[in-house]
Amino acid sequence: MGEVWLIPAIPAAAFVALLLFGKYLPRRGDWLAIGAIAASFVIFFPVLIDLLDNLDQPDFTGGGRAWEWVSLDAFNIQLGFHVDQLTIVMLAVVSFVALMVQVYSVAYMRGDPRYGWYFAMMSFFAAAMLTLVLADNLLLLYVAWEGVGFGSYILIGFWHERRSAAEAAKKAFITTRIGDVGLLIGIILLWREAGTFDISEIFEFAEGGGYSAEYLTLAVLLLFAGAVGKSAQFPLHVWLPDAMEGPTPVSALIHAATMVVAGIYLVARMLPLFELADPVALSVVTAIGLTTVMMSVTMGLTATDIKRVIAYSTLNSLGLMMVALGSGSVTAAMLYLFAHAFFKALLFLSAGSIIHATERQDLTELGGLSSKMPVTSVVFGIGALSMAGIFPLAGFWAKDEILNVSGDNQNWVVYVFMMLSVFITALYMTRLFVRTFTGRPRNHHAQEHAHDAEPMMTVPLLLLAALTLVGGFVAFGSVGEALGFPGGFGEFVFLEEAEAFHFPWDVAILSTLIAIGGIAAGVYFWSGEAAPARRAAQSLRPVYRTLANNYYLDDAYQWVINHVVLAGGAVIGWFDRNVVNDTAVDGSAGLGVFAGFGMKFLETGKLPNYALAISLGVIVISIVFLVVSV
C-alpha cells in the first residue's frame, strides 16, 4: 500500500478546493470536507491491513514514498511518510474523531455566517494533524506541528467578533509557541550531530552512541518543551481552558482528541531517545505530568463553566499520559490516548448539545436536564464514568494500565498521587453530571425548549458512546486476535518488547473503590442544593479562592508580561523609535535633505560666479600641487 500519502492529501485538497470555490458549492461545501475526511478514514483500513501483514518485517515503513525536498552537496532533506503501530493508533483516532466531529458540526454550526470557512479550516486541521502523525522526519513533523497550531488558532478564534475568543486564540498561539521554540531548537540539536532529520536514522545514530549523554538529555528536554506547550502541561497549560472559547466541536476535535495529544505522540515517538538520555529526562516528564494532573483535578472542582470543567479533565488525562510515558510505557500512554479520544470527544460533543439546546454553559444556570435531554444525559454519563475510571468503560482499562505501570516502577510518591487524582477526578466528574442533569433547573427560562438534538448530532454521540463502552477491551489479547491483531493492545503498540495484558486485581479493585468513593462524595456534596459543597467552600475559603483563580497562575503570567515582557519591550521600543528610526534612518535622510537644500543655493545660474569658482579652484589646486611636489 503505497498510497499512505493520500490520507493527509485528500483533506488538504479539500481545504484548497473549499478555500477557492467554497462559496459556489451547494451547502457551502460541507459535504466536500466530510467526504474528504471519510475518504481518509476509509484509506486507513488498507494501510492497517498492510501493516498487519508486515508486522514481522522490522524495516517496513508502510510503503510511504519519499520526496527529495532540498538537495545540496552535503545537505539533503527527504520528506516521507512512515507507518508503524504508533502511527496506526493515531491515524485511527484522528480520522475517526474528525469524521464524527465534522458530521456533528453540520447541525451545530448551521446558520453560522462563516459556515464554509469553518469546514475549510477543519479540513486544513485534519490534513496537518494526519501529516504530523505520518511524518517520518522531524522537519516535516515540525511543519505539520505548526500547521495544527495555526489551525487551532483560527478555530479557537472562530467567533473573533467576541473579544474573549480573539484573546483566547492569541493566548493559545503564543503559549504553545513558547514550547515550539524549544522543539525547534531540540530538532536542530539532534540534526547538528546526526546530520539527518529522519527519525529512524536519528535513533540508529543515538544507539550507536553518536550523542553524548548530556547533549542528548538537553535535546530531548527541548523536544519535551514542545510537547509541554502543545499538550498543555504545567506550566504552559493555561491556554487550554481559555481555548474553550472556540465552537464546541472544535474543542472536541482539537482540544481533546487530536492536537493536544500531539505532544504525547511526539514524546512516545521519541521515547527511545528519552531512554538513552540521562534518567533525569524521564523523571522530568513524570514530574511535569503529575503536577499537571494534580493542578487540573483540583481546578476542575471549582470551575463553573461546563466546557472548562471538561477542559480541566483533558489536562488531567494528558498529565496521566505524560506520567505513563515518564514511566517508559508507550503502551499505557497510547491505550489511554486511544480511549481518551473517544470519551473526551463524547463529553465535549454532549456538552455541545447542552449548549446548543439551552444556550447556557454555566453550571449555575443548568440543572435538571436529564428529563429534557435523556439521550444526552445517558451518553454524557457514560463519558463521565469512563473519565472517572469505572468498570467496564474504556477509561477504566486505560487508567489501570497507567496505574499498573507506575506501580511496577515502585515509585510510591507517584502512585499515591495517582490514586488521589483518581478520587478527585471521580469527584469533579460527578459534580459536573449532578449539577447539569439532576436536581431542579436553576434557570427555567433557558430550559423551556431544551430537548435532545437532531440525529445529525446524536448519531456521532451514540457511536462515540458505543466505542467508549467497548473500546477498552482492545487491551485483551483475545479481543485483539479476533480483530486480526497479533494480540491485545500491549502486543501491538510497544517500545521494545510486546507486553501481554496483565490485570492485577488489587490495583483494579483499589482504584475502582476510590473512584466509587469519589462519586459517592460528589453525590453527597453537590446533589440537590449542594449545601455541603457550599459549606466546604465557606470553611476552606482561601483554598477555594486559590482554585477558582487557577492557582493565580494566570495573574502571575500577566504580571510577568506586564512588568517584564512589556517593560523590556518598552525599552526596546524606545531604542527603536529614538535611535534606530529617528536618529539613524530619519537622521541620515534628513542629512541628505539638509545638504541638498543648503547646497542648492550655490547654484546661482550666473556665469561670472561659475567662472570665478573655476578660476579659484584651479589656483588652489595649483598651489596645493606646488606645495606637495616641492
Next chain:
Amino acid sequence: MIPIENFLVLSAILFSLGMYGVLARRSAILIIMSVELMLQAVSINFIAFAVFLYPDQFRGLIFAIFVITIAAAEVGLALAIVLRLFRNRATANVDEVDILKW
C-alpha cells in the same frame, strides 16, 4: 635668440588679461573675446616651448594650429548661443541671465 622667459612672461600677461576679462566683464561678447585671449596665451606657450626644446621637430607647433582651429569652432558655437540669448532676452549681459539657478 630671444630667451624663453620673454615668451613666458608675454603668455602669462595675455592669460591674466584674458582671465580678468572673463571674470570682470559682463558682456557675453567680451567674455568670448577674453577666452580667445587665454587660448592664444596657451598657444604662445606651446610654440615657445616647441621651438626652445625641439627646434627641429614639428609636433609642438601642431598643437598651436589645433588650438586655433578649436577656438574658431568654439567661437562659432558661442556666438550662436549669444545670438539666441539676445533674441530671447534682448540682452547679452550675463548677470541678467540666471535661468539655470536653483
